Amino acid sequence: MRTVGKVLREAAEAKAAAQAEATEWKHKYELEREKNLQLETKGPTFAENPGNFEQKVGGSDSIEHLAIEPETGEKSQRCCGENGICSHEVLRDRGPDSYPNIHSKITRKASFKLKWCSKSKKDDQHKHDIVSFEKGNITTAERSSKQISLKWETPPQTVLILTKPNSTSVKILCAEMVSWLKEKRSMNIFVEPRVRNELLEESSYFNFAQSWIDDKEMWRLHEVVDLVVTLGGDGTVLWAASKFKGPVPPIVPFSLGSLDSERYKECLKSILEGPISITLRHRLQCHVIREGSENENENEGPILVLNEVTIDRGISSFLTNLECYSDNSFVTTVQGDGLILSTTSGSTAYSLAAGGSMVHPQVPGILFTPICPHSLSFRPLILPEHVTLRIQVPLNSRGHAWASFDGKDRKQLAPGDALVCSMAAWPVPTACRGDSTSDFLHSIHDGLHWNLRRTQSFDGPRES
Numbered sequence: 001m002r003t004v005g006k007v008l009r010e011a012a013e014a015k016a017a018a019q020a021e022a023t024e025w026k027h028k029y030e031l032e033r034e035k036n037l038q039l040e041t042k043g044p045t046f047a048e049n050p051g052n053f054e055q056k057v058g059g060s061d062s063i064e065h066l067a068i069e070p071e072t073g074e075k076s077q078r079c080c081g082e083n084g085i086c087s088h089e090v091l092r093d094r095g096p097d098s099y100p101n102i103h104s105k106i107t108r109k110a111s112f113k114l115k116w117c118s119k120s121k122k123d124d125q126h127k128h129d130i131v132s133f134e135k136g137n138i139t140t141a142e143r144s145s146k147q148i149s150l151k152w153e154t155p156p157q158t159v160l161i162l163t164k165p166n167s168t169s170v171k172i173l174c175a176e177m178v179s180w181l182k183e184k185r186s187m188n189i190f191v192e193p194r195v196r197n198e199l200l201e202e203s204s205y206f207n208f209a210q211s212w213i214d215d216k217e218m219w220r221l222h223e224v225v226d227l228v229v230t231l232g233g234d235g236t237v238l239w240a241a242s243k244f245k246g247p248v249p250p251i252v253p254f255s256l257g258s259l260d261s262e263r264y265k266e267c268l269k270s271i272l273e274g275p276i277s278i279t280l281r282h283r284l285q286c287h288v289i290r291e292g293s294e295n296e297n298e299n300e301g302p303i304l305v306l307n308e309v310t311i312d313r314g315i316s317s318f319l320t321n322l323e324c325y326s327d328n329s330f331v332t333t334v335q336g337d338g339l340i341l342s343t344t345s346g347s348t349a350y351s352l353a354a355g356g357s358m359v360h361p362q363v364p365g366i367l368f369t370p371i372c373p374h375s376l377s378f379r380p381l382i383l384p385e386h387v388t389l390r391i392q393v394p395l396n397s398r399g400h401a402w403a404s405f406d407g408k409d410r411k412q413l414a415p416g417d418a419l420v421c422s423m424a425a426w427p428v429p430t431a432c433r434g435d436s437t438s439d440f441l442h443s444i445h446d447g448l449h450w451n452l453r454r455t456q457s458f459d460g461p462r463e464s
């Protein structure tokens with residue numbers, strides 16, 4: 001129990017730390033933006049002369065130098081701090097030793113600005129206060145989730161393409177996209193080692209496609225990648241998100257069914273130029289806590305899920321017996337096949353099949369959906385995003401439970417073990433076709449055939 005308490009404390013601390021980090025990055029961005037503006041007046045931009053740009057940032061005017069400049073006290077007029085969030089990664093420690101296989105030529109990541117859009121001009125600024133207390137009256141001042149727009153401040157240079165395996169049409173499209181991005185847009189391209197081998201089997205022309213040699217390099221991809229393109233279905237987006245344990249670059253999902261070769265070019269052109277409407281999809285951060293573990297090193301690292309974590313009875317023929325707590329409050333005991341803790345993005349996946357509601361992905365919350373509960377009154381819940389949930393297998397449980405993460409990586413939970421789950425600090429930004437609401441409605445209409453019913457004929461009884 002001491003270890004569980006510690007993890008709960010750490011989850012709260014992680015949330016606070018993430019907020020502090022965001023403030024720090026915003027501040028760094030302001031300083032850096034100011035420097036960049038000065039540099040822009042001195043020399044050519046990347047778009048005008050990429051070769052010179054590489055030399056310039058590699059020299060004494062490098063981004064590393066800018067990142068550690070002392071505070072000037074002045075704020076850039078063009079910083080979006082007042083009506084959005086600036087996301088900018090500074091690659092401070094990417095020397096040849098720290099990142100040997102990934103091109104040393106790529107010296108900086110594209111910066112972008114996130115803006116919360118609003119139809120009326122009056123509401124144009126994003127505010128963190130969603131209620132105001134003026135004159136003792138509580139009024140709603142802001143909506144918490146608006147359409148978010150991403151505008152590139154420097155051109156994206158590096159794309160990671162992730163593809164569903166064992167599909168010939170995906171292979172063909174991938175090869176075409178890689179050469180188009182290289183030849184027409186001069187992009188740096190990363191692919192998985194498997195895909196690089198497949199491309200090289202086709203032609204040595206693809207030698208420019210880069211990859212990584214080990215997991216250590218793969219976990220640092222977010223430092224170089226501006227954009228991730230997925231070729232496949234929902235599973236490929238889940239796969240892409242799982243490759244980023246921290247910040248995630250914007251993901252552009254291409255599902256194969258509806259894509260002809262001209263449309264992907266048009267779509268990529270508009271994404272690379274921006275602005276892009278995005279959906280910020282929340283992830284859950286899960287820790288498995290082993291009974292009797294004295295310190296955190298005996299427990300496994302956090303696992304991030306974009307859809308859901310499921311705790312079920314696995315191969316056991318007994319009902320699960322799961323004690324559930326939200327922060328320090330007892331929620332319920334799950335006796336049945338199991339429990340799904342789902343993000344709102346995952347609400348249209350397994351949770352839906354178990355009777356959970358479908359929720360717009362930008363609604364902040366955690367779905368608490370039982371699987372085949374042996375009770376007549378166990379309705380699914382939606383809990384607020386700030387809670388930390390603990391699912392405990394009691395010591396007197398008849399069997400083990402099994403946790404799985406986005407349908408993968410099953411882990412056995414023995415009596416006394418627990419799973420602790422809270423909202424992760426790093427959401428997954430996915431590019432929208434239209435906007436987040438029209439995309440959501442399109443996915444439930446087209447993907448799930450939601451509320452499809454033959455219209456009643458006119459020819460029938462009428463009200464008199």
Ligand SMILES: NC(=O)c1ccc[n+]([C@@H]2O[C@H](COP(=O)([O-])OP(=O)(O)OC[C@H]3O[C@@H](n4cnc5c(N)ncnc54)[C@H](O)[C@@H]3O)[C@@H](O)[C@H]2O)c1
Pocket residue numbers: 233234235236238307308345346347348349350351353405406407
């Ligand atoms: N009974 C069920 O519905 C059930 C059972 C197990 C797993 N799943 C889901 O499968 C997911 C893993 O997906 P996979 O592609 O790796 O496995 P998979 O190849 O078995 O595909 C599962 C199906 O779920 C769909 N799916 C996945 N995420 C979705 C989402 N957010 N909204 C709507 N549909 C979604 C996929 O398109 C696919 O058709 C798990 O996260 C879980 O949600 C569902």
Ligand SMILES: Nc1ncnc2c1ncn2[C@@H]1O[C@H](COP(=O)(O)OP(=O)(O)OP(=O)(O)O)[C@@H](O)[C@H]1O
Pocket residue numbers: 162163164165192232233234235236237238239
């Ligand atoms: N790059 C990858 N490497 C290994 N496995 C992958 C990769 N991309 C996807 N997968 C796995 O392949 C499986 C199928 O992928 P995906 O869901 O994208 O295709 P699909 O089932 O044809 O599409 P849909 O989700 O529309 O039904 C998933 O289980 C996913 O985890």
